[in-house]
Amino acid sequence: MSINATLIAQLIVFLILVGFTMKFVWPPIVKALDERAEKIAAGLSAADKAKAELSNANKRVEEQLSSARNDAAQRLADAERLAQSIVEEAKSRASDEGAKIIAAAKAEAEQESVKAREALRQQVATLAVKGAEQILKREVNAGVHAELLTRLQTEL
Template sequence: MYPNASLFGQALVFAILVLVTWKFIWPPLVATLEERAKRIADGLSAADRAKHDLELAEKRAADEVRKAKSQASEIIAQAEKRAALIVDEARETGRVAGEREVSAARADIEQQAHHAREELRQRVSELAVAGATQILRREVDAARHADLLTSLKAEL
């Protein structure tokens, strides 16, 4: 064989190989590489979006936690105020009830004292009448002694 013809044949086969590769193999290979590059870029973009969304979610969660703590402290403050009001109301109610009891006890004491005075007056007048009866049995002037007893009873 001729070396020139062989070289020419090899060059022709190589040229056909390059053309076939350029025409049929290279476009799908480039398309596959471009598709893979696009998928990688989309994945990176999605990762960036997810990272950004995660940061936003963390900020929102921190805000919600802050709001919840604030609301909890407000609720606690309101509960403490309400408890203080309930204690004050209970004290006031107790004081009013105590005053009412003291007033009722004073009125009862006054009524019992008045009753005791009346009973004492009645008893003294009975004793005076008994004494007058004994005096009248000894003396005859009943009218004068009755006037004396009436004035004595009025004084008591």
């Protein structure tokens, strides 16, 4: 056989192989590659969508956290105001109680003072009566009376 005949035979076999591959082998490979490309595109699209959803979820979480912080701060401020009003009310009550106690003490001191004055008046009256008795027992003399009055003053 000559080299030309071998070459032509190999060329014919090669062309048959190429035709067979183009008709039966190539379409399933292209189909598989297209499906793979679609899956990759769908995966990338799903990843982008998931990123967007994650971003939205993070924003919602931040908003809720901010709302919770504001709510907590508001409740804390309300509690502080309530505590302050309770303290002020307690101070007011204590001040009122102190004023009542002071008023009662003043009234009691005034009563004691009145009792002491009454007792003093009684003693002065008794001493005056004693002094008058002594004056009346002796003779009426200005010098003696002055001496008795001086003693009476010293006793008072």
